[in-house]
Amino acid sequence: MVKAILSKTADVVIIGGGISGCTIAYNLAKKGVKNIVVVEKSYLASGATGRCGAGIRQQWGTEMNCRMAKYSCDEFERAKEELQYDGDIEFKQGGYLIVSSTEKEHEQFKKNVKLQNSLGIPSKLLRLDEAKEIVPFLNTEGLVSATFCQKDGHLNPFHTTQAYANAAKRLGAEILTFTEVTDIIVEGGKVKAVKTTKGDISTNIVVNAAGGYAQMIGKMAGVELPLFSERHQILVTEPLEPILDPMVMSFSLNLYCQQVPHGGFIMGRGDEGEPRDLRITSGWHFVEEMSKTITKLLPPLKNARFLRQWAGLYNMSPDRQPIYGPVNEVEGFYLAVGYSGHGFMLGPATGRVIAESILGEETTLPIDMLNLDRFKEGKLIFEPSVV
Amino acid sequence: MKESIIICRCSDLTQQDIRDLINEGYTTFDEIKRISRVGMGPCQGRTCLPLVLKEISIAIGIPMSDLSPGTFRPPVKSIKLEALTEEAIEGGESYLE
Known part of the structure; x- marks a missing residue:
């Protein structure tokens, strides 16, 4: 079923068609970005998102996890209407x-x-x-x-992801399923292109939202991420x-x-x-x-x-909080990784803050506290409340 | 007719339901399973899996033998949690990978 090999240009390429990739695509599209491509190696929510426990909670032990979870829960309450999804996201x-x-x-x-x-x-x-x-x-x-x-x-992870994906597509985003990223081309410290099993996509901005495979995607861009799955x-x-x-x-x-x-x-x-x-x-x-x-x-x-x-x-990070935002060493490479078991429930916050970060806007929540450099600086705040 | 032909008895899905999902673009068993719960009920796909694969095969023109049936997960037959608890008293040492 492999169609003609791709050769295209995108404003933003998002790697991973789970909840994070789809909410980021939706938020970017809502802000008017036209040429967005989500690349997913299998089908939507085929990885960690679709395998999660389907729970959403705000009862966390660190300020950032609490704030992101609250923001996300508030958005989930409005999601069915906002996303105009035909199916049932089974919100309870x-x-x-x-x-x-x-x-x-x-x-x-x-x-x-x-x-x-x-x-x-x-x-x-x-x-x-x-x-x-x-x-x-x-x-x-x-x-x-x-x-x-x-x-x-509770929310149904498949339908919720599909709801964000459909909304993003209506706003012009493209979602390539069964397409695997094989390399990221970086030249002079800047992202230039993404290589996939269906061809190359030229782009200056890549978002790593690859869930359990985030550290491998990091390596492709020459970035060691302190993560394990x-x-x-x-x-x-x-x-x-x-x-x-x-x-x-x-x-x-x-x-x-x-x-x-x-x-x-x-x-x-x-x-x-x-x-x-x-x-x-x-x-x-x-x-x-x-x-x-x-x-x-x-x-x-x-x-x-x-x-x-x-x-x-x-996808475990050293302090059990996500790693968000740009990577200083590689211009145009953004992270939405390391959720440590709660990426699904933080989906709406992820989409919002990563889209804002890419567009250079002030972020709704202070994600600089969650950047990659916090590990170098030893500024860790451990989340105590994880199963 | 298609509305009255049951494909999945556990989750109450008809042939028409499955065809609608294929038309919406869900063309693997795993995708249809996750969006509709086909194969997630007590039969664990024993009845519906070949029927759904047949529908996909007809729709996209790929032989059934080339279509993925998804991952088969334990247990083979459903079992009460209490029965597992009783078994676990003596066991519990081995990982089955």
């Missing part, structure tokens, strides 16, 4: 109930809620009896406290009658679980033994640990049937 604000299981974690939660409230995020610290009012069958044995934010919730696994049960409104999550127990609007329970957990070699095969150890831990926390799930498991890549 059932909240996130995050439980602590140690005193130390409880102390961190107090700090988190204070920070979140100061930024306008309506989260609250709960006693365990209050948590049980939200999830009556929650087994609180071994737990200390919880935090809850009603505005957190780690497999994370998820399983889903058969669809059941709705019994669980919020996402239930724990950082110390290292798990999350949400009943999606379709009825299935999606659950995942992290594991230090996960491979970091780009494998996204399925592991059995995950299923055993997942079923043991989740049925203890949410006992009615004992009777749910496990249907399918899958895996995707977390």
Whole structure:
């Protein structure tokens, strides 16, 4: 099905057709940029976006993650209308109930809620009896406290990405699927072109939004990025009658679980033994640990049937916050990478700030705090709240 | 007629639904699966996968044998989480890659 080999020029080439690539294309197009090309090696949302846990939350532990997540959630609330999408993005604000299981974690939660409230995020610290009012069958044995934010919730990653992609296309952006980037041509410290399996695209601006493959794209432009990709696994049960409104999550127990609007329970957990070699095969150890831990926390799930498991890549940065903006060494090379497992939910903020950064505008959120040079300067603020 | 021919019993999709998606430009099983949930239900694609591949094959003129069926993931048959928990008491040491 390979069509005629490309030979074209673009104002901006975006590498990666996940949520970030599509929101960046949409925001650039909305600001009037005409000649935008998104290059995706497979189909839209085929990588980390389409493999994620489909949750969105604002309950973070660093100011930047909180601000980007809040901005994104506010936009998600308007997305269906703004993007004029025919399908259903399955937006649900059932909240996130995050439980602590140690005193130390409880102390961190107090700090988190204070920070979140100061930024306008309506989260609250709960006693365990209050948590049980939200999830009556929650087994609180071994737990200390919880935090809850009603505005957190769920979105379908495939439809949401498609909604942004369709809107970008209506505004003139071009999306090339099943087209793989093979090299980036840099001359005199400036981006000149992108080579793909379907031909070359001359351009002065390239955005790296390649998710789990971001470090390889960086190398193509001669830029070493302090990233690695780690497999994370998820399983889903058969669809059941709705019994669980919020996402239930724990950082110390290292798990999350949400009943999606379709009825299935999606659950995942992290594991230090996960491979970091780009494998996204399925592991059995995950299923055993997942079923043991989740049925203890949410006992009615004992009777749910496990249907399918899958895996995707977390693109981990040293402080578990994204790396945004221009690369000083290579003019025209921009980064939207290193989401450390939460790139989907930050999609709208990513699109906005990267588009502004490319156009030389003042960014809505202060992304200079998230530039690549922060690692050289040792200015790291670690995100404590990641599964 | 096409409206009444069920292709996916789990997610309630008809032949017409599948043809509409192919016409919209979703021409791989994985794309159709992700946008419509075909193959994501209790049968895990056992019924619908060959039917969808056949529709794609007819629409784009590529033999079924050359079309990707996507990735098959565990488990082969659905199982209650409780049963896995009981098994896990003795096991839990091995990674299956």
